[in-house]
Amino acid sequence: MVKNIHIFGITTASGKAFASKLKKHFNDLNIFGYSRSSSSYIKFDLKKPNIYSLNNPLDSSILISFGPIWHLSKFLKYNLQNNPNEFGKILGVIATSSTSVLTKRFAFNKFDKNLTCKLREAEKTLIEIFKDKQTNLKIIRPTMIYDDFKNKSDQNINEIIEIISFLPFILFPCSSGKRQPIHAIQLANVASKFAEDLILRKVGNESEIFLNVGGDEEISYLEVIKRIQFNLPKNHRGKKCKIIEIPNRLFNFLISPLILMNQKSFESFLRISANLSGFVPSCKIINSKPISFPYKTNDLNS
Secondary structure: OOOEEEEEOOOOHHHHHHHHHHHHHOOOOEEEEEEOOOOOOEEOOOOOOOOOOOOOOOOOEEEEEOOOHHHHHHHHHHHHHHOHHHHOOOOEEEEEOOOHHHHOOOOOOHHHHHHHHHHHHHHHHHHHHHOOOOOEEEEEEEOOEEOOOOOOOOHHHHHHHHHHHHOOEEEEEOOOOEEOOEEHHHHHHHHHHHHHHHHOOOOOOOOOOEEEEEOOOOEEHHHHHHHHHHOOOOOOHHHHOEEEEEOHHHHHHHHOOHHHHOHHHHHHHHHHHOOOOOOEEHHHHHOOOOOOOOOOHHHHOO
16 A cells, blocks of 8 residues: 655656645645755755665655656666665656657767667666566656746746747748647646556556657647747737748758757757657546647646
């Protein structure tokens, strides 16, 4: 029986929403939140497994991490080697990875190659260390996570907002690829669904480990930008940016000099035309009505 929930990355939007939902549905659970910086939670740093340890009971526990999966894998590997009796009592681990392990696996720039390598190796490590243990492992791979538009820490959305706020116009390929943005609270709802299944004993060790998940709607990258622009405040500078659609061949020709200057940026522009969607919609996992992008927080707290 699950009695304790240990949450890494609790200060993220997903972490906060996850904790709030579990408290609402299971008021008898002991929920422990860990943070490197916030004084509101237990001081902890996954990157320093030899310094920090979990002082709270691990028996009848689930561990959930919304931080980088490579930090979690190293922490658990270290502790399972050095404290196997205690960490062997963990009933379940839910780790968030990224669909980048799939969508960027053929990247040729060093940054993206290193990222996919770190993701892949971390996933392999988790599978390896729990393969002979009675621990349920779920690795959730979300795509294009975003938070509310006002959240400055949200890189996916704010990069777009900064560009359209700075430039009077942008050139964009007329045929852009599909995207499936997922809100941070949606990710929390997906994670809480698996946590609830573990708590209610609805899953076994034979369940599928990986879940590639996205939002409820597949839309073009161009439509993503248009909807972001439409939902900006009335007097926001980004409202004035004009989006000029040009043929894909012309767009690719215009960005071609970047291959000599910045391969990462060049590949990022190339991916505008690629379909990075087709993942399981979150609504199918949590059995809810599909919600259109951009998601409103009130729609997601049900």
